[in-house]
Amino acid sequence: MKSLTLIISLSVALLSTAVSANSDLTQLIDSYQADSSTLPDAKKGQQLWNKKFTGKAPFTERSCQTCHNSNLQQSGQHIRTQKIIKPLAPSVNKNSLNNIKKVKKWLKRNCKWTLGRECNNEEKASLLLYIKQQ
Numbered sequence: 001m002k003s004l005t006l007i008i009s010l011s012v013a014l015l016s017t018a019v020s021a022n023s024d025l026t027q028l029i030d031s032y033q034a035d036s037s038t039l040p041d042a043k044k045g046q047q048l049w050n051k052k053f054t055g056k057a058p059f060t061e062r063s064c065q066t067c068h069n070s071n072l073q074q075s076g077q078h079i080r081t082q083k084i085i086k087p088l089a090p091s092v093n094k095n096s097l098n099n100i101k102k103v104k105k106w107l108k109r110n111c112k113w114t115l116g117r118e119c120n121n122e123e124k125a126s127l128l129l130y131i132k133q134q
Contacts, residue, residue, distance in 0.1 A: 024100050025132060032125035040122070045130025048123055053115050062114050064127075072134040089134035097132060 033040050049064040059066070059079055068076040068085060073092045076085040087093045097103055107127070111119035119127065 025097050025103070025128065028100055028103065029125050029128050029132075032121040032128070036120070036122040036125060038122055040125035040129040042126065042130040042133050044122075045126035045128070048119075048127055049130060055113070055116065064110070064114055066114070072131060088131050090132060091134060097128070103128070 029040055050070065052061050052063050054060060055062045062079075065076075067078050068088055072089040073087050075087055077083070078085055086096070088096050090096045107124055108118055111117065111123070
């Protein structure tokens with residue numbers, strides 16, 4: 001009986017964490033949208049994800065999928081270090097997009113490297129909405 005109670009308690013705790021993380025992400029998307037003139041659009045996020053940008057040598061052509069893959073449910077590989085990158089799709093990676101501080105950090109870093117500039121709030125909201133739906 002104690003083990004059943006423990007299993008139920010752990011399940012509730014995990015579910016609560018997942019709901020909280022999803023709520024935090026929704027709040028982040030909403031905050032980006034509030035600072036933008038348009039609503040987040042997953043289709044625009046997908047287009048930005050797949051768009052090719054010009055960068056500095058030796059990686060003169062780059063996009064989000066250069067490292068993360070075109071299918072967000074699959075692992076990617078960092079172009080410089082060759083390290084495996086876990087799938088970004090929350091449907092297959094329960095830890096994806098859970099830590100808002102890290103989401104902000106990686107959005108800033110990856111936008112700068114890929115686009116050559118920081119993403120604006122509309123782009124951030126649309127990218128996050130697209131990733132969230134995968």
